[in-house]
Amino acid sequence: MAHPVSPLAPKFYPELPAIAGVAFATAEAGIKYKNRTDVLLVSFAPETSVAGVLTRSKCPSAAVDWCRDNLAGGTARALVVNSGNANAFTGLKGRESVRITAGIAAGAVGCTPAEVFLASTGVIGEPLDAGKFAGVLETMAGRLADAPWLEPAKAIMTTDTFPKLAGATADIDGHVINIAGIAKGSGMIAPDMATMLSFVFTDAPVAAPVLQALVARHVKTTFNAVTVDSDTSTSDTLLAFATGKAEGVEPITDIEDPRAEVFGAALADVLFELAIQVVRDGEGATKQVTVNIEGAVSDESAFRIAKSVADSPLVKTAIAGEDANWGRVVMAVGKAGEPADRDRLSIRFGDILVARDGERAGSYDEAAVSAYMKGDELEVTVGIGLGEGRATVYTCDLTHGYIAINGDYRS
Amino acid sequence: MAHPVSPLAPKFYPELPAIAGVAFATAEAGIKYKNRTDVLLVSFAPETSVAGVLTRSKCPSAAVDWCRDNLAGGTARALVVNSGNANAFTGLKGRESVRITAGIAAGAVGCTPAEVFLASTGVIGEPLDAGKFAGVLETMAGRLADAPWLEPAKAIMTTDTFPKLAGATADIDGHVINIAGIAKGSGMIAPDMATMLSFVFTDAPVAAPVLQALVARHVKTTFNAVTVDSDTSTSDTLLAFATGKAEGVEPITDIEDPRAEVFGAALADVLFELAIQVVRDGEGATKQVTVNIEGAVSDESAFRIAKSVADSPLVKTAIAGEDANWGRVVMAVGKAGEPADRDRLSIRFGDILVARDGERAGSYDEAAVSAYMKGDELEVTVGIGLGEGRATVYTCDLTHGYIAINGDYRS
CATH class of the missing domain: 3.10.20.340 (ArgJ beta chain, C-terminal domain)
Known part of the structure; x- marks a missing residue:
């Protein structure tokens, strides 16, 4: 069922820069929707650090459980997101589906399953057939690109009426670092977190603990400060990936490093812009x-x-x-x-x-x-x-x- | 603005019995509505005990503050309820309005203002002109009657699409005691309390502390267990009045008295029936x-x-x-x-x-x-x-x- 585009939709979409060390592809896996992309694969350069915050729901999705476990490792090589099925409240089948999907993705990009991050959004309670990803992810891995960002933003939409993107740059050590972010979310949106998925990518060399501290700090006034309908999703996921490929920038490994503040401010801008877009695409919103x-x-x-x-x-x-x-x-x-x-x-x-x-x-x-x-x-x-x-x-x-x-x- | 009657409205209204020691009248004071009653005066026999629970809102109406003060006295001689204006968030003017109204009512029925209970429902934030009651309450005091209960139930309605009444009887000491209750409420309904007004009248001789304990006990599974829209009113008021005029029944002065249990069960039935009617008249409800x-x-x-x-x-x-x-x-x-x-x-x-x-x-x-x-x-x-x-x-x-x-x- 198609709904009219929100009257609060942006007039145009930003052209986000390529992020060194990040490449992606989208595809039609036919999970639920027809004639639109519904799966996103993102690959990361080795030693990409990762941080994130996940739903506080007591009934989280299988993918949320998976990410919570893998965040402890601090490094990411792949992200797989699908729309159309949340793989939530799917019991043992859900855990199996996650394990199989991560295995396929790990094989496709050449990493371990512990370096694969997953997110699913869509219907709750329907089993997600991991078989849908077999073949698809391998093909996607063969045609990874670093643009345009509109494509991954579109592939993760559910009841969203417009894709959500935001970017920022910052000057660190006299060099430009880039941040690109995408999000989805329209209903089941309330703090802790909003019902949404959001993924933020940067070439800045930020160590995982610093990235985690910055995400946790800035989510409070951004994604956790928006509400559409007071309903908290089982699947809320915000992940940030830092490849460290920006040239000439020394690693930021201490939250007290003044450069962490500079990077954090740019990150906060991106999170805020994305969160506001979620509100502006709130189901039925006119104001x-x-x-x-x-x-x-x-x-x-x-x-x-x-x-x-x-x-x-x-x-x-x-x-x-x-x-x-x-x-x-x-x-x-x-x-x-x-x-x-x-x-x-x-x-x-x-x-x-x-x-x-x-x-x-x-x-x-x-x-x-x-x-x-x-x-x-x-x-x-x-x-x-x-x-x-x-x-x-x-x-x-x-x-x-x-x-x-x-x-x-x-x- | 008239809204269609709820599809869940009752097919007929119960004929509630007269309650010895209780008499009432309704009138058109023109507070907001035209061509309908909007004020209710109830008078009680001397030594009528009273108990109640009031909204836990941190921004209660002036009438709620007034009732909270007077409940400590434990006795009631009059109740004045108006619809069309909640007299909430009306500052000093609201307190003045309550004081003046109670004075007029006390004069009309011959009691002290401390024995007058007040409730207001309707628009929040508009000053309520107590002058509207001058003359009206005196006239009403001259034509008090003990039936039909449909009239007071109608006079207190706001966005309600049907009047709400419920009654019960119990056998105590071999004699019948009667309970009659009315309520209003349709939106701004959530536990603690539902946004509603409800008044319950009985001829049973129940001392105020016992009545208070029973109301507090049974509100938990009745009015505090309903929600229409999660919004808690500034004006929620449930008051119970016991005239003690039932013949042949010795006073119930101890909550451990087994007769308190019998009376409490009948009271709970009335509260439950009224609470369910509020849900069934929930704004826009179809189920x-x-x-x-x-x-x-x-x-x-x-x-x-x-x-x-x-x-x-x-x-x-x-x-x-x-x-x-x-x-x-x-x-x-x-x-x-x-x-x-x-x-x-x-x-x-x-x-x-x-x-x-x-x-x-x-x-x-x-x-x-x-x-x-x-x-x-x-x-x-x-x-x-x-x-x-x-x-x-x-x-x-x-x-x-x-x-x-x-x-x-x-x-």
């Missing part, structure tokens, strides 16, 4: 919404309040209706269970103060707020008035489109 | 869904898992689509954060086993499940396989109707 919480007792408390607001169906439907319904925002703050004092709350839509000291602002101008709500990038800011804690969560509105995508398939 | 969790490590853990499943937009939209999407159930179990082992999970829709030991059941019969999903009362049961903990949460599906009610009012 991107930024929820800022200020003045909470701590940053953690602010984050929980922000998530409560961003996850509230009543807030999200009000925004879909272009209604600056601050009453629902108050409700969502109140239900978060975090310290809040009704009579100190202030609420702004964009720059417009709608409520303060626990009641409607004297300056409230309904016409101005109504005009603001017609925009497709909205910001809701709540001042809690108790401390210095702050956090931001990014979400989208809740529309008929979400119901149509997820519920309109009576059989 | 009532019972989520059972078995085999969790504790009852509390089971409850949190059940709520995670019942609140999941993806589970609820799948049910709207008549799709036995157990993959989404697995997702919701996994995201609850409670102990669970993917490979021990079993899932049933009704009596039909769809998954066990972490994968699709060998006996899975898609045709049978599809037929089952067409029903309008569905049961999803998840076996966690780790212990003896169990819990049940009641919810409804998530449909275009919910979006239409809450989001289709672009101005």
